[in-house]
Amino acid sequence: MRDFAELLDRLVFTPRRSIKLRLIGDYFARVPDPDRGWALAALTGGLTFPGAKPAMIRALIEERCDPVLFRWSYDYVGDLAETAALLWPERRGANREPGLAEVVETLQEAGRTEVPTLLAGWLDALDPTGRWALLKLITGGLRVGVSERLAKTALASFGGQDAGAIEELWHGLRPPYDDLFAWLEGRAPQPEVAEAALFRPLMLAHPLEEAEVDALPLGEFLAEWKWDGIRAQLVAHKGECRLFSRTGEDIGPAFPDLLQNIGFDAVLDGELLVAREGAPAPFNELQTRLGRKAPTAKLQRSHPAHLRLYDLLIDAGEDLRHLTFSERRARLEAWYARHRPALMDLSELVVVENHAELKRLRREARTSGVEGLMLKRAASPYLAGRPKGHWYKFKRDALTVDAVLMYAQRGHGRRSSLFSDYTFGAWTEEGTLVPIGKAYSGFTDSELKRLDKWVRDHTVDRFGPVRAVEPGLVLEVAFDAVQPSSRHKSGIALRFPRIARIRWDKPAGEADPLERLRAMIA
The missing domain is CATH 1.10.3260.10 (DNA ligase, ATP-dependent, N-terminal domain)
Known part of the structure; x- marks a missing residue:
């Protein structure tokens, strides 16, 4: 110990x-x-x-x-x-x-x-x-600044192996990993996990800013919509079928409707959605199903799962990841035509003639109900991790709102002595504040120290580790979308809120009203 x-x-x-x-x-x-x-x-x-x-x-x-x-x-x-x-x-x-x-x-x-x-x-x-x-x-809350990816990278370096090889084996191994360490130290052969329905490490994209678009050789890429769900991988092997999140967590029990009556052997990469008649529902409807270990039949009917397919990694035991994206896409289309699996469809390719049209499509993404576009190099094999120059995500601009700080809570790890988790609110028509979200990122260490001091100097009440503060500080909050929510007093929920700027200069009374956020739902 x-x-x-x-x-x-x-x-x-x-x-x-x-x-x-x-x-x-x-x-x-x-x-x-x-x-x-x-x-x-x-x-x-x-x-x-x-x-x-x-x-x-x-x-x-x-x-x-x-x-x-x-x-x-x-x-x-x-x-x-x-x-x-x-x-x-x-x-x-x-x-x-x-x-x-x-x-x-x-x-x-x-x-x-x-x-x-x-x-x-x-x-x-x-x-x-x-x-x-x-x-x-x-x-279970180590909070020592080590991600799962970092630990696996250290493990690969220790054993003189590629991190991708560790990822390929990872979900077929169990603690305390004696066979893994024996292989890394040269005392035993590589652990054999090929016959299981296992997660394969995903290929990820780099963010693309609008200023970088014109330098991109657009003719070398294929474009798709970036759908507003969660990345998922469906693995079917010898009668066993599992559904994984992008981190390799088995989320299949929450989506039994998607996994029933599977009659193929394949590994499929796609976007998990709630969809009705092929039309994706807002992300908050998918959230009602995430984490449910045994969703009711009623929930499955009202919020039907759907997998929009991006890629085909393995087909009937044949590993396709060494093929180019164009070749895998052709194989995926042929595979889909043969199987036509229920609750699945293909993510359409988007024809983009030039850089100006790409920028226009990205600007219009919000009204189309998508997050933006994906750009995938036609010649790219399927590579684990986030290789440079292969895939890009060209996301729509974030929405912003000026909100008022209401509550603060101490963080964890090296932030455990600082108030670093902030709940913020918007003004109702009656002139009261209602919470609309919580954020703990988007500021520098020096800004955090100043925020912490402000919280201590303006505390008006305490609720265990939480402090209520005077309504005197405005935070500019960036977020990806706003959706109706019956779980929150404000009636709305923000997706991925983060602090974009601290408005030390702005009076709290000039922060945005709740009605502005409700209008963004449409």
């Missing part, structure tokens, strides 16, 4: 990507199996412990110290693991310090009632850094 705690502690204070990669690689090199495999699972979000809940941790710490002191400290620090780790009373020598594998494997077998006793014993045996790492591990 000590090595894992040291790794997390160094990662959280290391901003540079290259140093993070070296730290993770060094850890893999010096720590034996299965500890390093469980650490890899933790860094990539592959561990869950249903019996270990934040409420249980709060109850434990309140048994060991003054509950009022804990609540005040938690309110100031803003991070449960850090607060509990520092306040936990020292009882060094009370127990043997646990290893990482011991913690993980014991928790996986333990019943819910056993977890508090186990956790208390481990906390007694660890120093503050070890306690912090343990609590981060079991709550």
Whole structure:
């Protein structure tokens, strides 16, 4: 556990990507199996412990110290693991310090009632850094600036392999990855996962700005609409059919209507939508189905799933990813003509004669109900990751609104002592503010410090870790779309809100009214 705690502690204070990669690689090199495999699972979000809940941790710490002191400290620090780790009373020598594998494997077998006793014993045996790492591990919120992609890149570098090869295997392997490390160290052959219905790493696009369009050799590209759903991959193999998100999460249980009566073997790349008679519905209708483990028959009828197909990666066991996009597109069209699968159709190709027409289509994208256009080089093979010069996304301009800051909450990780999560609102006709969204990105570190000070100086009420502030600061918020929502008091929901600018100069009374946002729905 000590090595894992040291790794997390160094990662959280290391901003540079290259140093993070070296730290993770060094850890893999010096720590034996299965500890390093469980650490890899933790860094990539592959561990869950249903019996270990934040409420249980709060109850434990309140048994060991003054509950009022804990609540005040938690309110100031803003991070449960850090607060509990520092306040936990020292009882060094009370127990043997646990290893990482011991913690993980014991928790996986333990019943819910056993977890508090186990956790208390481990906390007694660890120093503050070890306690912090343990609590981060079991709550699943490491927040040390390491993405799943970064951890896999470090793993590939450690083993002298291409990151794409790791991605190809990843979803066929299970923690603690003994066979993966054996292969990377040359002690065993590459793990065999080819016979499973597995996720294949997606090819992604680079954003394209309007100023860059004229330099693009348009004749070398094919264009498609960028649909307003989520990227998905459907894998059908020997009677097994699964649906994956762009990150490889199995979302099939939420869309059983799409996966029934599949009579082919293929890997298909496309956009997951809710559609009626082939017409895509707004994104918020798709959201009502995402995350549902067992959608009702009524929901499936009212919000029918639909997969709009972009690409054909594998057809009846034949890997097509080495072919050009033009060749794969021809194969996809022929495949679709043969199978005509229910609840699927082809994403149409868009004829674009010149750069001016491309810009016009992008400007008109919002009225057409699409996010913009995709530009794919006709000669491109299907390459994992985001290779340069192959695919581009030419998205419509963001919408903006001037909103009033209403609430602020502390962040996590290195932001745990700063108010960095902001809820903002718009004025109703009656002159009251109603929340319309929340954002925690779009500002620099220096702007964050100034925002944090403003929140502290203008707090009018507290609700646990949340502070209500005077309606005196205007934020220019950018977002992709606004949609009606029955779940929010304002009656609307913003898609992908982020802070575009802090309007220190603008009076709160001049911020935008709610009616302006409602008008944007149409």
